[in-house]
Amino acid sequence: xxxxxxxxxxxxxxxxxxxxxxxxxxxxxxxxxxxxxxxxxxxxxxxxxxxxxxxxxxxxxxxxxxxxxxxxxxxxxxxxxxxxxxxxxxxxxxxxxxxxxxxxxxxxxxxxxxxxxxxxxxxxxxxxxxxxxxxxxxxxxxxxxxxxxxxxxxxxx
Amino acid sequence: xxxxxxxxxxxxxxxxxxxxxxxxxxxxxxxxxxxxxxxxxxxxxxxxxxxxxxxxxxxxxxxxxxxxxxxxxxxxxxxxxxxxxxxxxxxxxxxxxxxxxxxxxxxxxxxxxxxxxxxxxxxxxxxxxxxxxxxxxxxxxxxxxxxxxxxxxxxxxxxxxxxxxxxxxxxxxxxxxxxxxxxxxxxxxxxxxxxxxxxxxxxxxxxxxxxxxxxxxxx
Numbered sequence: 564x565x566x567x568x569x570x571x572x573x574x575x576x577x578x579x580x581x582x583x584x585x586x587x588x589x590x591x592x593x594x595x596x597x598x599x600x601x602x603x604x605x606x607x608x609x610x611x612x613x614x615x616x617x618x619x620x621x622x623x624x625x626x627x628x629x630x631x632x633x634x635x636x637x638x639x640x641x642x643x644x645x646x647x648x649x650x651x652x653x654x655x656x657x658x659x660x661x662x663x664x665x666x667x668x669x670x671x672x673x674x675x676x677x678x679x680x681x682x683x684x685x686x687x688x689x690x691x692x693x694x695x696x697x698x699x700x701x702x703x704x705x706x707x708x709x710x711x712x713x714x715x716x717x718x719x720x
Numbered sequence: 721x722x723x724x725x726x727x728x729x730x731x732x733x734x735x736x737x738x739x740x741x742x743x744x745x746x747x748x749x750x751x752x753x754x755x756x757x758x759x760x761x762x763x764x765x766x767x768x769x770x771x772x773x774x775x776x777x778x779x780x781x782x783x784x785x786x787x788x789x790x791x792x793x794x795x796x797x798x799x800x801x802x803x804x805x806x807x808x809x810x811x812x813x814x815x816x817x818x819x820x821x822x823x824x825x826x827x828x829x830x831x832x833x834x835x836x837x838x839x840x841x842x843x844x845x846x847x848x849x850x851x852x853x854x855x856x857x858x859x860x861x862x863x864x865x866x867x868x869x870x871x872x873x874x875x876x877x878x879x880x881x882x883x884x885x886x887x888x889x890x891x892x893x894x895x896x897x898x899x900x901x902x903x904x905x906x907x908x909x910x911x912x913x914x915x916x917x918x919x920x921x922x923x924x925x926x927x928x929x930x931x932x933x934x935x936x937x938x939x
Binding site for chain 2: 570575587590602613616649650651658670681697698705714
């Protein structure tokens with residue numbers, strides 16, 4: 564949960580705040596739970612709404628926290644023993660240019676490993692819509708990466 | 721099956737493996753689609769590296785503390801609708817562990833279960849020996865039936881690798897840990913009705929989780 568929050572908010576501190584707030588909302592808002600969804604998709608939906616609320620608030624704040632510094636980003640890299648991917652930073656930057664639902668679909672399916680059915684539940688859309696959102700997210704990412712020079716127009720960096 | 725440039729979106733949206741294979745074949749003879757596919761794969765390869773992990777030793781204690789604070793306020797003490805009482809437990813147990821599960825258990829006031837009914841009819845908070853024996857006998861048979869369900873779910877749980885299945889696995893581990901803790905406390909004081917109610921509620925949560933999991937794996 565912290566991971567997706569950090570990818571949306573760009574800061575570990577903000578991500579932890581969002582997770583904390585989401586958990587309190589879960590506690591307070593049990594009556595809003597719809598039995599049709601699983602608990603985890605419901606939790607993620609609350610977390611994502613919280614993250615986007617945070618994002619809106621921080622954009623409004625003049626003294627918004629600085630984005631995650633490079634050393635912090637590096638420290639937050641996956642601790643899987645595998646080397647960092649050279650495109651990671653470029654994709655993280657490009658993700659910020661995506662429309663919120665496209666970005667969320669990408670983070671849920673491609674980064675967090677949710678199926679389209681699960682992502683659809685979280686996003687409150689059907690499986691097909693989740694596929695379409697992911698497709699558009701990837702197309703837009705590709706364009707942004709080409710524009711930033713991370714990809715060559717032919718698709719090879 | 722044959723694919724063309726027009727099939728790009730359908731092929732890359734997933735869900736149609738045959739079309740994807742046909743599109744791959746088409747890309748061998750189409751530079752534009754080959755570039756699309758190459759870019760597509762590069763993003764797919766890089767995406768898992770965006771997953772972030774870091775230790776937050778202060779996060780869960782802070783949440784527990786705020787939950788504890790909230791549970792002390794009159795508004796927070798107001799119980800949710802009966803059929804939704806399990807929801808906070810499910811959420812907390814999956815994420816916070818024993819302490820949060822305990823909070824819910826404290827809020828829960830039982831149900832129609834015969835074991836609970838038995839406890840509810842016991843006015844004295846301290847059970848007499850006979851009553852404790854009866855409760856333990858009923859509890860034993862209840863626990864056995866849950867363990868049976870648990871054994872049925874175990875292979876399905878081990879085989880599943882979706883994030884939801886992993887969440888269920890984590891939640892069950894937390895519930896088992898809560899059960900072990902409560903049982904240890906009950907061993908110290910077998911007449912404590914509050915602890916026994918807590919234990920029963922955690923068992924019921926486990927039963928519901930297992931049933932939910934079986935349903936999830938089937939679908």
